Amino acid sequence: MxxxxxxxxxxxxxxxxxxxxxxxxxxxxxxxxxxxxxxxxxxxxxxxxxxxxxxxSFYSTGFVGTQGEFVGLQNYINVFTSSAYWGSWKNSLLWVVGNGLTQTVLAFSVALYLNNKFKLSKFARTWMIIPWIIPTIVVAIFWQWIFNGSYGIFNHVLMGIGLIDQPLNLLGDPTWALPTIIFINSWHWFPFLAVIILAGLAGIPEELYEASAVDGANKWQQFWGITFPSLQHITFALGLVGTLWMFNIFDVIYTLTEGGPAGSTTTVPVQIYQQAFDNYELGSASAMSVVTAIMMVVFAVVFIKFAAPKDE
Structure with a gap:
């Protein structure tokens, strides 16, 4: 049973x-x-x-959708011996560094100011992001109008107060074109960075500043001793993602100058676009893209290895 x-x-x-x-x-x-x-x-x-x-990148393709002949590594050899490609790298480095410095200074300045409690701080925090939410094409159009050499308000104001005798064509001058679009792009993007930094500042305990003030630390010492180290994870993320993002910006440059005048604003993305769709050398442009992507990956690995914050 x-x-x-x-x-x-x-x-x-x-x-x-x-x-x-x-x-x-x-x-x-x-x-x-x-x-x-x-x-x-x-x-x-x-x-x-x-x-x-x-x-x-291994074919001599001209137009999109056509089949080119197999050329092996010839496209890569052409890329490494191309003065135009490496010249665009110089412009890209200036572009990235210029935007990085300008946006960092503007973003930190605005974030630190808005972190203080004052009467219109909430209002300012809300409206600060307006430049960032405006579409890029709209930003390009109204800044082209502002800096226009014939009827732009920028030249009108400078001539009105007697600083210049004749209009300046900033976007048409090889010397001033790149700094000008760096300023325009920084104006467009710095509010985004400022919002992120402001969020990080809100997480820093007030007691740290009070204790440092008792010890006699001034504002500058508090920034480098408390604020900046406390934001190391945020600054690291912004440094990595922001650099890669900034390097690949194409729209604002091409809309404002199309890489001119005389190639002074031709960055790597613009150079690749022109090679593919203006010169009809898709195979060569593909090789440029592969080489550029590899260099960006190397940069990211090195940046992470040496700049990643150390958790204690």
Missing amino acids: EKEATQNATITQRPIERKKAKKVEVKHFVPYLLVSPLVLWIVITIFIPLSTVIKE
Whole structure:
């Protein structure tokens, strides 16, 4: 009797165990099912185009959609010996450094000022982001109007107060074109950085500043001793993502100057675009893209290795 009861219990228990096993299998499968659409989207939008670019870099393709001849590493040899490509790197470095310094100074200045409690601080925090939310094409159009050499308000004001005798064509001058679009782009993007820095400042305990004030620290010493170290994770993220993002900006440069005058604002993205769609050398442009991507990956790895904040 006991044997029969044990056998019956075992037989009854097996379906329950199978159901539990099936539930475990389903639970194990669900996360992959939820992530699969995103993975599929990444494969379609990133890896397939990337593999196509790598493939085209070994062909002498001219127009998009045409089939060129296999040329091996010739496109890469042309890239490494191209003075135009390395000249665009010089402009890109000036572009990144200029924007980085200008936006950092503006963002920190505004964030530190708005972090103080004053009557219109909430109002100022809200309206500060207006330059950032304006579409790039709109920014380019109204700054072109402001700096226009014939009817721009910038020249009108300077001539009205007697600082200049004749209009300045800032966007048409090889010396001033790059600094001018750096200023325009920094004006457009610094509110975004300021909002992030302001959020970081809100997380710093007031007690640290009070204790340092008791010890005789001034505002400058408090900034370098408390504020800046407390924001190291934020500044690291902004430094990495911001640099890569800034390097790849194309729209504002091409809209304002199309890389001119005389190539003075031709950065690497603009150079690649012109090579592909103006010179109709898609294979050469693909090789430029691959070389540029590799250099950006190397920069990111080095930056992370040496600039990542050390958690104590």
